[in-house]
Amino acid sequence: MARLDGKVALISGGARGLGAAITAALVRDGARVVIGDVLDDAGKALAASHDGKVAFCHLDVREEAQWADAVALAKARFGGLDILVNNAGVTLAVPLEEATMAQYRWVMDINYWGTVLGTRAALPAMRARGGGAIVNLSSNSTRKIFPLAVTYSPTKAAVANFTKITAAQYAHENIRANSIHPGPTETPMLLGDGLPQGLQAADIPAIREVIDRIPMGRMAQPSEQADVVAFLVSDEARYVTGAELFVDGAGTDA
Numbered sequence: 532m533a534r535l536d537g538k539v540a541l542i543s544g545g546a547r548g549l550g551a552a553i554t555a556a557l558v559r560d561g562a563r564v565v566i567g568d569v570l571d572d573a574g575k576a577l578a579a580s581h582d583g584k585v586a587f588c589h590l591d592v593r594e595e596a597q598w599a600d601a602v603a604l605a606k607a608r609f610g611g612l613d614i615l616v617n618n619a620g621v622t623l624a625v626p627l628e629e630a631t632m633a634q635y636r637w638v639m640d641i642n643y644w645g646t647v648l649g650t651r652a653a654l655p656a657m658r659a660r661g662g663g664a665i666v667n668l669s670s671n672s673t674r675k676i677f678p679l680a681v682t683y684s685p686t687k688a689a690v691a692n693f694t695k696i697t698a699a700q701y702a703h704e705n706i707r708a709n710s711i712h713p714g715p716t717e718t719p720m721l722l723g724d725g726l727p728q729g730l731q732a733a734d735i736p737a738i739r740e741v742i743d744r745i746p747m748g749r750m751a752q753p754s755e756q757a758d759v760v761a762f763l764v765s766d767e768a769r770y771v772t773g774a775e776l777f778v779d780g781a782g783t784d785a
C-alpha cells in the first residue's frame with residue numbers, strides 16, 4: 532500500500548514548476564490531486580497526462596469564490612479533501628524605493644493572502660474527514676537576505692508565521708500545518724521560459740553567483756522539494772506540525 536492511498540490533495544499553482552513536481556510526487560504515492568492555477572492550458576495538459584488521477588480547475592488564489600469551487604471539485608471528483616499545498620507564488624526583483632505599492636501588494640496578495648484564503652477554504656473539508664495536512668511554500672529567504680527580494684521575502688515570512696498559528700490552532704482537530712523553505716530551485720520562476728539550447732543554469736553569471744553561495748554546489752531540482760512535501764503530508768510525519776523545514780543544501784547561513 533502506498534503512503535497516500537485514499538488521500539485527496541489540492542495544490543495551488545500546480546500547472547508547472549514546483550506545483551507540477553509536487554503533483555507527480557503525491558500521485559506516485561497514491562493520492563488523487565486537484566490542481567488549481569491561472570495557467571489554464573498548462574494545467575489542463577498536466578491533468579490529462581495523469582490518467583484520471585488529477586483534475587484541473589481555474590484558480591486565482593486571490594479569489595475566495597474560486598477556492599470554494601476548487602474544494603467542491605475535490606469533493607465531487609474524488610470524495611473529499613485531506614491535503615492542501617499552498618504553492619502558488621510570484622516574485623519580483625525590484626529595489627526597495629523603486630518598487631511601486633501596486634507591486635508590493637500584488638506579491639502580498641498572491642503569496643500571503645492566497646495562502647490565507649486557501650487555508651480557510653480547506654479547513655471545513657478536512658474537518659469533515661477527521662483531519663488533514665497543509666504544506667505552505669515559504670522560502671529560505673526568510674533567513675537568508677537577498678536585498679532585491681524586498682517585495683517577496685516578507686510575504687514568505689508572513690506565510691511561515693501564519694503556518695505556525697494554523698498548526699497551533701488546529702492540532703486538536705488532527706490537522707497539521709508545516710512550511711517548507713526552498714533554496715533556489717530550477718523552475719520557471721528562476722529560469723523563465725527555459726534555458727537557451729545547450730546552456731546549463733550554472734552557465735548564466737547571475738545564477739552562477741547564487742550557486743556559489745550553496746554548499747551543495749548546485750540548485751535544487753523540483754522533485755527534491757516535492758519529495759519533502761510528500762513526506763510532510765503523509766502519516767510518517769504525523770507528529771510534525773508547526774515546523775519550518777529548510778530544503779536548501781545548507782545554503783541559508785552560507
Ligand SMILES: NC(=O)c1ccc[n+]([C@@H]2O[C@H](COP(=O)([O-])OP(=O)(O)OC[C@H]3O[C@@H](n4cnc5c(N)ncnc54)[C@H](O)[C@@H]3O)[C@@H](O)[C@H]2O)c1
Pocket residue numbers: 543544545546547548549550567568569570590591592593617618619620621622641668669670671712713714715716717718719720721
Ligand atoms: N523556485 C525557487 O527557487 C523557489 C524558492 C523558494 C520558494 N519558492 C516558492 O515555491 C512556489 C512555487 O514556485 P515555482 O518556483 O514553482 O514558480 P513558478 O513560477 O514556476 O510556478 C508558480 C505557479 O503559480 C502559479 N500562479 C501565479 N499566480 C497565481 C495566482 N494568482 N493564482 C493561482 N496560481 C498562480 C503560476 O501560474 C505557476 O504555475 C512559490 O510559492 C515560490 O515562491 C520557489
